[in-house]
Amino acid sequence: MAAPSQLIGQTIAHYRILEKLGAGGMGEVYRAQDLRLRRDVAIKIQPALISSDPERLRRFEQEGAAAAALANTENSRTKPKGPPIGRP
Secondary structure (H helix, E strand, O other): OOOHHHHOOOEEOOEEEEEEEEEEOOEEEEEEEEOOOOEEEEEEEOOHHHHOOHHHHHHHHHHHHHHHOOOOOOOOOOOOOOOOOOOO
16 A cells, blocks of 8 residues: 555545544544545544454454444544555
């Protein structure tokens, strides 16, 4: 996969990466456009280290489940995780 600065403008699945929003211990977050629904979304991309570590992957999935449980319309919506994209 391309370096973080090279992800801008790339398409991953049906999401066009627009800008990097931040980074932390669980990955990098980008603003992207969902090309199917034509709306902006936030995409979190995990480093391969997290994807290959069962405990870290479990925590990442737990984070997604917690975010999905929020019912406030001002909060982000989450989608099921996609396939690994080969990020180092």
